Amino acid sequence: MxxxxxxxxxxxxKIVYYGPGLCGKTTNLQYIYARTAPAAKGKMISLATETERTLFFDFLPLSLGEIRGFKTxxxxxxxxxxxxxxxxxxxxLKGVDGIVFVADSQIERTEANIESFENLELNLIEQGYELEKIPYVVQYNKRDLPNIAPLDELRGLCNPKGVPDFEAVATTGFGVFDTLKLVxxxxxxxxxxxx
Amino acid sequence: MNPDLVMYEEEFQQIQAVCTRLHRDASAKAVLLIDKNGQLIADAGDVANLDTVSLSSLTAGNVAATGGIAKLLKEKEFTGQYHEGEETSVHMTLVAQRVILVILFDERTSLGLVRLRVRKAGEEIAKIFEAMLAKVAEPSAPSIFSEITDEDIDNLFKD
Incomplete structure (x- = not known):
């Protein structure tokens, strides 16, 4: 909203990064935070466990410039x-305006991707939204790893609607800003x- | 699902006046009015040294989590929350189901006085929001998006 x-x-x-555990959602935000000018960003907050797993959420406020005198x-x-x-x-997910679904490209995370994608659809419905009606993009992360699933296979599983998607390596920043800008x-x- | 929240100058001035008065009448350190989704709407008092953006997001998360607990316990909602600190205490109230009124206060005032003042201010804010939502729903309501073109949006994302 x-x-x-x-x-x-x-x-x-409000933009929400969704995806299975350890797929790189927090890493996306950390990269954006590290590469944004201080004037354009606020403090990044991570509510995480002692082992640095996200417990509740990460939060990063960002300014992307002005349109007709309005700050975005x-x-x-x-x-x-x-x-x-x-x-x-x-x-x-309450009040979400746009979603980035981050998929983990590793073959052994295939099931986790599917489960998370189905969970996203279900949780949106519970909030009164439909994924088809919300701006969303898909990011296939960890493309630098050796044991990754082919892109077409991932597309079939995590992007059945054929929305815009990106390959990414969030640790190096590859694809991170492309994903953010588009959503x-x-x-x-x-x-x-x-x- | 709540519609988009739109704040016009007139209602902003009314809300700001309520927050300023509440800050004074409750002898509070600061007053923040936050949308349930974590956006800061208005503030009053000593906020210069506060990270109000982070505070707003965390407060909204806190209230959302508490609402989740209420639901599990089959309570409609917990309308108020109070966190007692050594120097600063925080009182949060959900107003009109969609905004959170936050009072930061210290030993110069009491929880009783804060609660009393919050109740009255909350009623006033609820009325302002009711009027504002009706205004937004009118087809003639002004919108910045009728001026913005696709080209404007494209330009924002040019490298």
Whole structure:
């Protein structure tokens, strides 16, 4: 749910990074945080366990510039990927404007990808959303690893609707900003279309 | 699903006035009004040294988690929360099901006074939001997006 503030001349939107445990959602945000000018970002918050697994969410506020005198601010969130944190994932999806589904390209994570994608669809329905009606993009992460599934196979499993998708290596930043830019653009286009 | 939240100048001034008065009447350190999704709407008092963006996000997460607990316990909601600190205490209240009124206060005031003032301010804020939502629902409501073109959006993402 976007927040349009005419008084402060701001457009605020929420983007959620979704995907199975250890797929690289937090790494995406860490890379964005590291490569963004200090003036354009706020503090990155990670509510994580002692072993650095996301417990509740990561949060990164980001400014992407101005449109017609309105500042565009994006709040990036990750969900905890581990299966048993489902209640927390549902909470974070509330008010979402755009989604990045991060798939783990490793062959042994195929089932985890499918399970997470189905979980996303289900949790959106529970919040009164439909994935088809929300701007979303898919990112195939960890493309640098040796044991990865072919792209076509991943597409068939995690992107049946054929939405825009990207190969990525979040640790080096490859594909990270392409993914973010496209989902942010889709969110703004959708807001414009809805008015 | 809640519609988009839109804040116009007129309602912003009304909400700001309520927050400023609440800050004074409750002898609080600061007052924040936060959308349930974690966006800061208004603030009053000593906020210069506060990271209000992070505070807003974490408060919304906290209230959402508490709401989740309420649901599991078959409670409609827990409307208020209080965290007692050594120097600063925090009182959070859900107003009109969609915004969170946060009061930061210290030993210069009491929880009783804060609660009393919050109740009245919460009612006023609820009324302002009701009027604002009705205004947004009108077909003639102004929208920045009627001015923005696809080209404007493209330009934002040019390298």
């Amino acid at each position: 976007s927040f349009i503030n005419y008084s402060a001349r701001e457009i605020n939107c 601010r994006f709040h990036l969130y990750t969900v905890p990927g581990q299966v048993f944190y489902d209640a927390s994932r549902r909470l974070i 942010a653009k889709q969110v703004l286009t959708e807001l414009r279309r809805g008015k």
